[in-house]
Amino acid sequence: MADLSTTIHKLKLKNPVLTASGTFGYGVEFDDFLDVSMLGGIVVKGTTIHPRQGNQYPRMAETASGMLNSVGLQNKGAKYFASDIYPVLTKYNTNILVNVSGSTIEEYISCAEIINELDHISGIELNISCPNVKEGGMAFGTSCASIDAVVSAVRSVYNKTMIVKLSPNVTDIGELAKAAVSGGADGLSLINTLLGMAINAETRKPVLATVTGGLSGPAIKPVALRMVWEVAKAVNVPIIGIGGIMNATDAIEFFLAGASAIQVGTANYIDPLITLKIIDGIDSYLNRHNYSSISNIVGELQM
Amino acid sequence: MADLSTTIHKLKLKNPVLTASGTFGYGVEFDDFLDVSMLGGIVVKGTTIHPRQGNQYPRMAETASGMLNSVGLQNKGAKYFASDIYPVLTKYNTNILVNVSGSTIEEYISCAEIINELDHISGIELNISCPNVKEGGMAFGTSCASIDAVVSAVRSVYNKTMIVKLSPNVTDIGELAKAAVSGGADGLSLINTLLGMAINAETRKPVLATVTGGLSGPAIKPVALRMVWEVAKAVNVPIIGIGGIMNATDAIEFFLAGASAIQVGTANYIDPLITLKIIDGIDSYLNRHNYSSISNIVGELQM
Amino acid sequence: MRKTVRNLKVISNLRLNDNHHLIQLQSSEPLETIFPGQFANLLVENSAIVLLRRPFSIYSVDYKENTVSFFIKIIGEGTRVLANSPVGNFISTMFPLGNSFTIPNEREKILVVGGGSGVASLMILSQALCDNSNEVSILIGARSSTDIVSLDQFSRYGEVFTTTEDGSSGLKGYVTDHPLLGAQIGRFSRIYTCGPEPMMKAVAQRANLNSIVCEVSLENTMACGFGVCLCCITDTTQGHKCVCTDGPVFNINDLKWQI
Amino acid sequence: MRKTVRNLKVISNLRLNDNHHLIQLQSSEPLETIFPGQFANLLVENSAIVLLRRPFSIYSVDYKENTVSFFIKIIGEGTRVLANSPVGNFISTMFPLGNSFTIPNEREKILVVGGGSGVASLMILSQALCDNSNEVSILIGARSSTDIVSLDQFSRYGEVFTTTEDGSSGLKGYVTDHPLLGAQIGRFSRIYTCGPEPMMKAVAQRANLNSIVCEVSLENTMACGFGVCLCCITDTTQGHKCVCTDGPVFNINDLKWQI
Ligand SMILES: Cc1cc2nc3c(=O)[nH]c(=O)nc-3n(C[C@H](O)[C@H](O)[C@H](O)COP(=O)(O)OP(=O)(O)OC[C@H]3O[C@@H](n4cnc5c(N)ncnc54)[C@H](O)[C@@H]3O)c2cc1C
Ligand SMILES: Cc1cc2nc3c(=O)[nH]c(=O)nc-3n(C[C@H](O)[C@H](O)[C@H](O)COP(=O)(O)OP(=O)(O)OC[C@H]3O[C@@H](n4cnc5c(N)ncnc54)[C@H](O)[C@@H]3O)c2cc1C
Ligand SMILES: Cc1cc2nc3c(=O)[nH]c(=O)nc-3n(C[C@H](O)[C@H](O)[C@H](O)COP(=O)(O)O)c2cc1C
Ligand SMILES: Cc1cc2nc3c(=O)[nH]c(=O)nc-3n(C[C@H](O)[C@H](O)[C@H](O)COP(=O)(O)O)c2cc1C
Ligand code: FES
Ligand code: FES
DSSP: OOBOOEEETTEEESSSEEEOTTSSTTSGGGTTTOOGGGSSEEEEEEEOSSOBOOOOSOOEEEETTEEEEOOOOOBOOHHHIIIIIHHHHTTOOSEEEEEEOOSSHHHHHHHHHHHHTOTTEEEEEEEOOOTTOSSSGGGGGGSHHHHHHHHHHHHTTOOSEEEEEOOSSSSOHHHHHHHHHHHTOSEEEEOOOEEEEOEETTTTEESSTTSEEEEESGGGHHHHHHHHHHHHHHOOSOEEEESSOOSHHHHHHHHHHTOSEEEEOTHHHHOTTHHHHHHHHHHHHHHHTTOSBGGGTTTOOOO | OOBOOEEETTEEESSSEEEOTTSSTTSGGGTTTOOGGGSSEEEEEEEOSSOBOOOOSOOEEEETTEEEEOOOOOBOOHHHIIIIIHHHHTTOOSEEEEEEOOSSHHHHHHHHHHHHTOTTEEEEEEEOOOTTOSSSGGGGGGSHHHHHHHHHHHHTTOOSEEEEEOOSSSSOHHHHHHHHHHHTOSEEEEOOOEEEEOEETTTTEESSTTSEEEEESGGGHHHHHHHHHHHHHHOOSOEEEESSOOSHHHHHHHHHHTOSEEEEOTHHHHOTTHHHHHHHHHHHHHHHTTOSBGGGTTTOOOO | OOOEEEEEEEEEEEEEETTEEEEEEEOSSOOOOOOTTOEEEEOOOSOSSOOSOEEEEOOEEETTTTEEEEEEEOOSHHHHHHHTOOTTOEEEEEEEESOOOOOOSSOOEEEEEEEGGGGGGHHHHHHHHHHTTOEEEEEEEESSGGGOOOHHHHTTTSEEEEEETTSSSSEESOGGGSGGGTGGGGGOSEEEEESOHHHHHHHHHHHHHTTOEEEEEOOOOOSSSSSSSOOSEEEETTEEEETTTTOSEEEGGGBOOOO | OOOEEEEEEEEEEEEEETTEEEEEEEOSSOOOOOOTTOEEEEOOOSOSSOOSOEEEEOOEEETTTTEEEEEEEOOSHHHHHHHTOOTTOEEEEEEEESOOOOOOSSOOEEEEEEEGGGGGGHHHHHHHHHHTTOEEEEEEEESSGGGOOOHHHHTTTSEEEEEETTSSSSEESOGGGSGGGTGGGGGOSEEEEESOHHHHHHHHHHHHHTTOEEEEEOOOOOSSSSSSSOOSEEEETTEEEETTTTOSEEEGGGBOOOO
């Protein structure tokens, strides 16, 4: 048994496998399938200060080795989260991070302030990369100035670990990563979904009610790996790799590219037990290659 | 039989199916398989003023529903093209476009000047989006100022149809499209490949000698469709849609999103006869839906 | 009602007609109780196209043999692969998912209306209603007689009526042209329906007009099937609800249908 | 030698050992002439993973029956699916591709050295050499005797020698430990080899030292197989050349190997 523990700033993770926001609900939906406490951590749904109904439906389109979604941050708001959902989550013996989003900097701040009060929440993941909301969301994540503004604003009110989740829909991810770090990010997670679109040729209509949506799944893994690698060269904070991870081999690739931990997204829908299989697979890989710990491979791509 | 003809500026295409640069050689490689003259047009390999050896190998990695390549514009240079390849191509009774690339604006100009002299070449496709060369290439395609500079420079020496091929590795494709049009583009083609990366977990090495490469194939279709749709809203010149087109249905989706023609890339490797099948499939679709011509569906997405 | 993901073995595959198959899967362990209207999410393997699971209503259950059956209409690649699953193969099955139709405790007169692959959830429903000593009438609508399958099974649980658009079986027309949804509708205390949305809306309208309790089973595009992706929402009087967990069965009073 | 894409029918599938299969495909139309060293690009259908075709050397041809055979070693998903192709299935096959080994007109003494799945191209080569009345010696290297298959077929065309790393068949050691590539190498005018690159490089070194003509068959990652993608290049004295069209067979003098 290799040492799978890893550290993201002040977060101690028992293993490097987390779940991606929006793909694991609040964890409780998986209680039937697995013991959530066995995971390195979970990132719960995108949370905003005000309740959001999200977008109209259809909200999903399957594409080659991927899917588009246009959920649009449907959630009951930070106060409901704190009062009704949070108490249930305290049963888990693992890191719980809240994915925080907003339409204005003030909304980000108010939301982070509420989460800051919750003892069992180990950190927040600042979502400045959601492609599915009209205002805010991704708009914050595509320019250095706005990243710096929103990140430093939240930093001033949030005391625990703050991860910033980057958008892949940009020209130079390295520059944006630097802006997030200079704004005060303790770590970076990437990638969020690629902006895409699906059309039904027979009806001649867009498949999604919102026309465009976010692409996730194996299709985006090559882009995600490349961006993790670029960001790892650009900054010195821990990175959480996300994008199309379906098995342990995919996860290993992200570690080699420079990620200290990974998040599993779309794969949870297909196999709700996939995270446990990935943890096992990482352990086997390390043993087979005679590595004593996950840190032996983080960023160890042989050039 | 519906009317499949379409127009891209001064180019009259007998049908809207072209082949994407780098995926159809000079056409002659397909002579065994099909009558190249049946196509709407072909875009030949990326051509530069000086001969290029391209990158080291391995140059290819398969990914989920896609492939990465890092060819790096291997070609024998514009003069060799004009003297040795061009004469052979005159046998084809279809539009031949040359995909022109360079490391400096001067190189683009010199290359375009040579192609300008070739009667049977109907136009050029300016490649400002190649992710596989160190200097130039994609760098030109990621800022409005540099797009405008290179496009207007080439415009001043090239008299026939000039298509500008856009890179998808950007934050706002609509803005870049506008810059290309204001620089003098007669039409736009998109998308080139997405920048990606593959890692071999067993050897712990990048799969490609160049580490990163360009992602093509069905995986990128949702991104390509979205960008075509965005560009169609941003500019008023004809658009050629490219990205993951494997069959007639895919092509129809691009027409609906706003493309007047399409290019088939990676699919040519898998089925060298695919372009003819796509032409037939488009015709069947139009007949089945009682459209008399392809123009009935260009940009006709029902919102 | 714990949800599980299990590899179930295909023990029979019955081709009902050109594009409908009935596949029966067996579990090596005892099954959880399954309620009428619930569905399963099946994994499609060996397909170059399909990534996500595909949802199918549970058509029938046999707790003695630990089998579940699915009635599959071929409409795309996923259903094509699943409908053609060879006997002996294993299919990864996530179930039971979703809520269920209300099964009244007292003896009621209930009309069950189905169309297309919507009939899939109505077999186990009719059985449950019949087992709970309700009086069941079953009305099946189709384009043509060849699209109507497994009628004889339905007749075990109630009287069966049909309408076809071409008149090749039963009454010519739509289900809503049938007297059961017309002059005779008053004799039912409940109408349950599953089928194409336009059909369900027409049925719902009749029920509504006559103040009869009406439950419909909705479809939607689903990525997960167990309430995490929030892709499968529908508009309700209480806001957006997930078809996969809050549904697939909804009382029409809770929906925002224009009826 | 016109290249075509045809759907060939699997008429036999022989499992040689745990991870080697010999599949025989039949064309409904006459075959083009196929030269030794040429390959085909096979489409892998019904796979969630494989997009591109997979290249395989042509192992044998029968122009009377219009059949071609492929010797497939399972190493990943594509080879797994193809090696397990059921008899009766069709495989889309693009062929013949690439150049070929030189077949001398005069009677020469030729050593053919193979290892791993590299032996696949050497059967048809040995046959052609033998048919052109050359004297052929065949040397096969493997890890263990169980990895050596179809030796009896080789013996039709020449004398067969083996080396195994564990000594379970023939001489213990690598092919380059064999006297044919040592003391006796002088009797050959040509050495042709196909196998793992380190093996081919070692063989090339011996040939080079002894000024014997040496041709090697290279592998590379291929997207197209017919010279359009430029993904499969190798370094030669004339610059980058495509393994799929300028090769797969190269004279070692044209390669930039450090030998
Ligand atoms: C809760 C639930 C229960 C179901 N029960 C059954 C059942 O018992 N038997 C049965 O045959 N089918 C049932 N379905 C429908 C079935 O899930 C779909 O037919 C199947 O997912 C299609 O997969 P495919 O890969 O064959 O088609 P795809 O290739 O995915 O789709 C082909 C075409 O159909 C459209 N489409 C796909 N799925 C749906 C959908 N759910 N609603 C509307 N349009 C769609 C697509 O947009 C596309 O145009 C059920 C669906 C749901 C949500
Ligand atoms: C001209 C030519 C002729 C060939 N002839 C034969 C033959 O007759 N019989 C036979 O069994 N095989 C032959 N091969 C090799 C065969 O094509 C590969 O084994 C096959 O493509 C692997 O596909 P896969 O999907 O099973 O493995 P993948 O999943 O694609 O690959 C599995 C692993 O093997 C590596 N790999 C894949 N292909 C190659 C390659 N070509 N070279 C080096 N590493 C590779 C990958 O990087 C990966 O790590 C030939 C290859 C070439 C280029
Ligand atoms: C249905 C769906 C909903 C999502 N919701 C959120 C969200 O609320 N906040 C967020 O930061 N990312 C969200 N994501 C993005 C994922 O967290 C993840 O970044 C992305 O899916 C890529 O990973 P994958 O390829 O493993 O799925 C969502 C993704 C999906 C598919
Ligand atoms: C091997 C390879 C080489 C390519 N070379 C060029 C090139 O020289 N110039 C260019 O503009 N695009 C080049 N492309 C990009 C294609 O023309 C096309 O834009 C891209 O592959 C997306 O289309 P597809 O998904 O249909 O393949 C190349 C693509 C591949 C796969
Ligand atoms: S399908 Fe995911 S929430 Fe319903
Ligand atoms: S594989 Fe495409 S050029 Fe050789």
